Amino acid sequence: MPEFERLRRLRGNKSLRDLFAETVLMPRHFVYPVFVKDGLSKPEPISAMPGQHRYSPDMMPELAGEVAGHGVGAVLLFGLPDKKSPGAESCYDPDGVVQRSIRLIKESVPEVLVMTDVCVCAYTDHGHCGLLAGTRVDNDTTLEVLAEMAVSHAQAGADVVAPSSMMDGQVAALREALDANNLSEVPVMGYSAKFASAYYGPFREAADSAPSFGDRASYQHDARNARHSEREILSDDAEGADILMVKPGLAYLDVLCRARQLTRKPLAVYNVSGEYSMLKAASQAGLLDERKVILETLTAFRRAGADLIITYHALEASAWLTSN
């Protein structure tokens, strides 16, 4: 017999496999993204994302109850405002759709953590993630609006604010504004390595946030660059982000893995809309075993180093995990 390792020894039966499993996937690792919009009498299906809906603020207590019932600890809110404008003013309206949704969740199911997306693309009439100077997205005037938006979310009761516009200095700007407004306990989750990605396609329908001209390549990160993504991670870390994020997930697991080596801070991965719709479509076509492929994918994010997984699969995956 040649000499070789008997690696199968530790996986010969389920008990052995469970004993040596290195990665744990549980409902508490999930964050559920929620789209809020006024004027709906019932949840409105999002056609590009089978199984996902837009909700109005009055539906938040019931939805938050469902989230808590599944053992999922947090939601991430996205607003679809009634009014869009060049200056995105409705994003910091204390009675805006997100601000009211936050209050309704914290009043009804306070143990559900409310995270909010802080970006103006759903609030600007041109759909870019910042204010324009001519046709350029202007970094520093955008920072002021993002800071106001984050403060208004936190004042409404948001537990975590998450800047996603990919402006330089966005984490520092939010941290400074929160601290100046007596909100130093509110953590910032930076969308640190957020790539310019076609996987956001379905989301832009869901949030009505597609840019009316051009693309997001001058502010979102270039898919070809891994070393540069390390700089994004390190700069958000240095700016005081409490949680760092890699987004999208599946095509960027190498970036997540690198981020895990670079920082001791918690890492989030965003399993984005296109990744969700891809698995849903293939499952509905009978090409993949839905439950298995989704749980395998979510497990991969944990294995690659994510503490938190922001995912539209949160509720169904939690139900599957707890019925095992």
Ligand code: PBG
């Ligand atoms: C807004 C934002 C986007 C996503 C999260 N926040 C869209 C974009 O940058 O175009 C994408 C989320 C998803 O695809 O699920 N800046």
Ligand code: ZN
């Ligand atoms: Zn945006």
